[in-house]
Amino acid sequence: MALALILRNAPKIQAGAFQQNLIKSSSILMVRDLAPAHKQHSTLSKPSHSLIAPQKFSQVRLMSADHSKLWPMEKALSVSMIALVPAAIAMPNIVFDNLLAVASVIHFHWGLEAVVVDYARPIVVGNILPKLALGLLYLISATTLGGLIYFNINDIGIGKTIRKFWAIKE
Amino acid sequence: MSAIFRLANRQTALKFKTNFGLLSLVRPVTLKPQPAPKEEDLGHDARNMKLGRPQSPHLTIYAPQMTSMLSISHRATGMILTFYTIVLGTGAIILPDSIETYLNALEEYHVGGVVLSVGKFILAFPLTYHYWNGIRHLAWDIGLFLSLKEVYMTGFAMLGLAYGSAAVLSVI
Numbered sequence: 001m002a003l004a005l006i007l008r009n010a011p012k013i014q015a016g017a018f019q020q021n022l023i024k025s026s027s028i029l030m031v032r033d034l035a036p037a038h039k040q041h042s043t044l045s046k047p048s049h050s051l052i053a054p055q056k057f058s059q060v061r062l063m064s065a066d067h068s069k070l071w072p073m074e075k076a077l078s079v080s081m082i083a084l085v086p087a088a089i090a091m092p093n094i095v096f097d098n099l100l101a102v103a104s105v106i107h108f109h110w111g112l113e114a115v116v117v118d119y120a121r122p123i124v125v126g127n128i129l130p131k132l133a134l135g136l137l138y139l140i141s142a143t144t145l146g147g148l149i150y151f152n153i154n155d156i157g158i159g160k161t162i163r164k165f166w167a168i169k170e
Numbered sequence: 171m172s173a174i175f176r177l178a179n180r181q182t183a184l185k186f187k188t189n190f191g192l193l194s195l196v197r198p199v200t201l202k203p204q205p206a207p208k209e210e211d212l213g214h215d216a217r218n219m220k221l222g223r224p225q226s227p228h229l230t231i232y233a234p235q236m237t238s239m240l241s242i243s244h245r246a247t248g249m250i251l252t253f254y255t256i257v258l259g260t261g262a263i264i265l266p267d268s269i270e271t272y273l274n275a276l277e278e279y280h281v282g283g284v285v286l287s288v289g290k291f292i293l294a295f296p297l298t299y300h301y302w303n304g305i306r307h308l309a310w311d312i313g314l315f316l317s318l319k320e321v322y323m324t325g326f327a328m329l330g331l332a333y334g335s336a337a338v339l340s341v342i
Binding site (some may be wrong): 032075077078079081082085101104105108111112115121123143144145146147148150151155156158163164165166169170 | 197216217219231241245248249251252255258259261262265268269270273277280281282283286290297301304305307308311339342
């Protein structure tokens with residue numbers, strides 16, 4: 001029975017993108033086919049499962065945009081902030097201030113985007129709220145970035161602000 | 171003539187039926203191969219909801235562990251730092267005066283050294299926590315400290331650094 005299933009699915013297996021996986025699983029089935037009769041009934045129920053499973057995993061879940069290129073950028077930004085944050089506080093100047101403004105806004109934007117995707121799932125809250133939340137996030141991020149750069153140019157800047165607040169002793 | 175034969179046949183058939191009851195049940199069957207019924211593909215979340223499975227981790231019954239707590243507080247501290255950034259950025263647009271005016275006003279209040287130190291600790295801790303734990307996360311990303319023992323060890327080290335550096339920052 002299982003062998004028949006395999007033979008029937010053979011063309012599909014050849015055509016499938018996950019050839020290796022499927023062939024592996026079908027070879028497991030052939031081994032199972034030789035198992036004693038009392039174990040046969042599990043082979044009857046399992047073939048369809050193990051033949052379908054790899055196809056399921058092959059589906060791309062579109063939670064957000066293609067993340068394979070974004071991820072290294074996120075990590076590079078995070079690594080740069082390990083140096084940037086102390087530097088901007090230790091030696092306040094307009095360059096560090098603006099770099100910190102851009103870096104932290106992008107960093108928190110990606111972070112909150114992940115929060116929205118994780119907690120405001122369409123299946124739970126409907127299709128509209130996640131879109132609204134993401135739109136609001138873009139608005140907040142853009143406003144904050146504009147405000148911080150304005151602050152760095154027209155006011156004392158982020159680094160000096162932190163130092164000045166920390167200088168207050170009583 | 172043929173009618174007789176036909177009737178005779180029926181007679182013998184009936185006889186066989188009574189004599190070999192089981193044999194009469196045997197009849198040719200053609201098995202037609204049929205693909206397994208295709209499972210409706212709902213996607214991960216919908217399928218688990220349909221099955222009535224709680225979301226993993228099932229927070230109301232799952233014991234809080236250091237690993238998960240440090241993970242969720244990394245996100246929480248990140249959100250607190252985001253709040254600081256948004257307040258400073260939007261404040262710069264909305265507020266009429268320079269930030270120095272407000273800092274000077276705060277200095278004029280003389281809120282007291284203890285209150286200031288506590289305030290500085292509360293302000294600094296999310297930064298120190300997110301900073302050191304961020305480094306811990308980046309170390310994981312390049313494949314370091316991934317055994318459970320190391321995860322706990324770096325967790326304690328990170329907590330020590332985070333509280334320690336926040337404490338130092340609160341008194342300087």
